[in-house]
Amino acid sequence: ANEKKFALGSLDADFVIQGFWVIFIFGIVENLKNFSVDQNYIQRFLSAPSEAEARRSLWLGGLLYIPVSALFFLIGTALFVYYLHVPTAGLPEKADQVFPYFIVHELPTGLVGLVIAGVLAAGMSTLDSSLNSSATVWTIDFYKRLLNADADDAKQVRIIRIATAVVGIIATLASLIMINAKTALDVWWKISAIFGGGMLGLFLIAIMLAKLQSIHALIATIIGVVFVAWATVSKVWFSGAAWEFPMHAMMIGVCGTLVIVGIGFVLNLYSQKIQRL
Template sequence: MHWIDWLVLVAFLGYTIWDGTRHGKQSENIEGFFLANRSMPWWAMGLSVMATQASAITFIGTTGQAYVEDMRFVQIYLAVPFAMIILCLTLVPYFNKLQNFSAYEVLEERFGLSTRLFTSFLFLMSRGLGLGIIIAAPSYVLAILLDLPLSTTILIIGITATLYTMVGGISGVIRTDVKQMAVMMFGLGFCFYWIHYQLPPDVDFSDSLYLAGTLGKLDALDISFDISEKYNIWTGVFAALFLMLSYFGTDQSQVQRYLTAKSLNDARKSLLLSAYAKVPMQFFILLLGVMLYVFYIFGSAPITFHSTDPVAETEQTELAGEMLQQEYKATHLQRREAALNLLEQKTPENAEAFREADQHLKEVRESEMERQEKITESSRNDTNYILPYFILNEIPIGIIGLIVAGIFAAALSSIDSELNALATISIVDWYKRLDSKDRSAKWYLRSSRFTTVLWGLLATGAALALGETRSIIELVNKVGSYFYGSILGVFVLLLYVKRANGVGALTGLISGMVTVFFFDRLFEHPETGSWQLIFPWNETPEGFTKAIEYLWLNPVGTVVVVIVSVSISMLWDQMSDKSLR
């Protein structure tokens, strides 16, 4: 990377640390540190929520997802507007009325301390693991930029985010998020413009969409009902609704935003901002990945965007690699010619020739991936390296630094929010609630900052353990889906099931988590129709695939929690009545 780009990047990181830490003076107690004294404007909260959502996972993972597959991933965001409206009518006024620090404080009064602690523990587990993924995402970019091991870059990004979050508190988090959002949007917009600008002169935007559509890259809606499929309209509108309700309504990292609001109307407006903007923004990012695919139809692209170390190759695998490289170059040229022929004459025959050339190219890439897997004896993929490769090899000097800064902005805006939320739950729901001593405000403030550092180190360690993963955008939602449905079930009980008691709620919560685990490990054989439970420590038999995809775990968890809780509560009440007679 050119020294000008380095200067831009270093200046951005320096400004972010300064901007985040200078608000630390406003945090004289834990209400200032965690809730900014409930004084934040609605637009700042709304942009902060969007900045948290538009993480480095969004930049890197979503564009890579669209490049490798298609745009169907946008379907899981179709539920966002519905979820936001429901929350504005239900949980937002509930939280605003009680003026709590934590989303889980409200559970103790109704269901007892055990339910509150266990629910908050599930949050700590889910977001602690998810934060490791969020830290790992931008580390891919740093690893390419600095030519350093992934572990070193994970340490750099994790420690940087922890530093200013520890000092600035939620006020620093929200205010830096607003500025980081502007940098993110510039990066996205320029990448889209530059792809279009660099296409051949006789290929316009409509031609690009036509080529992408011919290959099925523009497929965004799938109306078939199949719970074994990751992305279809039913998954997006129904299953993902439970995920979004739980994430925006019961996840402390999101709830904490509208707990900082001046009023109920401000809290609602901050959520509605995301309701209107999230789906269009996600569609645009996916379209960027599709346009990137079209760009490499005409431009020179490597056989893989992240190759293995040549030192690890034997003479035989090296020879196989050279043969695949030659085949790839020839096929890439063939696909380019087929694309130009199709644009010149849009006939079914030319379209089929173009699709066949594209399929052949994919097969060559897959063969290279398999070759690298044999060399490294581990799973290999390049989904998370596609956008970084484009930025470093195609974007002009000076702008590279700004776009990479945008990816860093996306990463930091997600990491700081999660760290602050994890510290809030640790102090408010656990330490402060269980500590019998009367501590001073300064004591809890120091403890909050220490806890922020502790979670930052733990999350960085989780990122180091995670290493490289196939699709970071999918993985973060999979981690959440293990927990979100069951947590949402407890809040459904809180608001709508008056007969549920503490014993029922806790039993239902545990039952929901156990059920989700078993449903996630359920596999089926498409040909024989047989079903089988396969645990993580066992190998999946050949031909078996997931029977239920991860988004459906959310409604499963919610429904099980409600049914079991109601049943146990009724049984407990009956037993209590008998004992009183």
């Protein structure tokens, strides 16, 4: 507690720093995106034997999210306390390397193997879900719908395998580019905030504005994507410029979602007004 490891961060309504309200708002939007449009989640729901089972899975995942996340963060806090009271020469400076260091140097030999096997299994589980969902989206939503509607099962399997390999290579290159990042979690939060805004915004206007025309939904999404692109570029390459996005990078996706929803509502009202004339 003295080291402020249990603090909630700044409670000021300042969206420039990574304080409580930035994390809180980002968390709401991020989890709305995860449980509504993220294919890692959606394809699991679709594989449920019934709608009731899918609904139960959704509730279980939502209710367990906070305690499971708290447990993971507690591991980091416990490691901080341990090495605060047990100074160790050669301790890695990067936070992401402390847990592997602890596993190798502090745990008994047999337990080290079990923990490493568990970590690798969890990593493979996460990676295969991402690769499979990405390859499926490309094959079903793009290739089959736009390029080859008559593709047979064998052809689709080949395309899925190729897509899986391509996505895997891109992910590997991206991980190498970010190897010097301060923490993987911070990087992931920022990337997710940037790329997730458009998807959630489109989903929300589809749910809330049932009569919205497809062209208007497309216009709203394009404007939102352009906004996210501007905010991202201004943060990365034009930091300090007068036209830099004025909030923390984690708010880019939040604002992008609001832009799409706002434009969608305006276009929907305009369309209804035209129809009344």
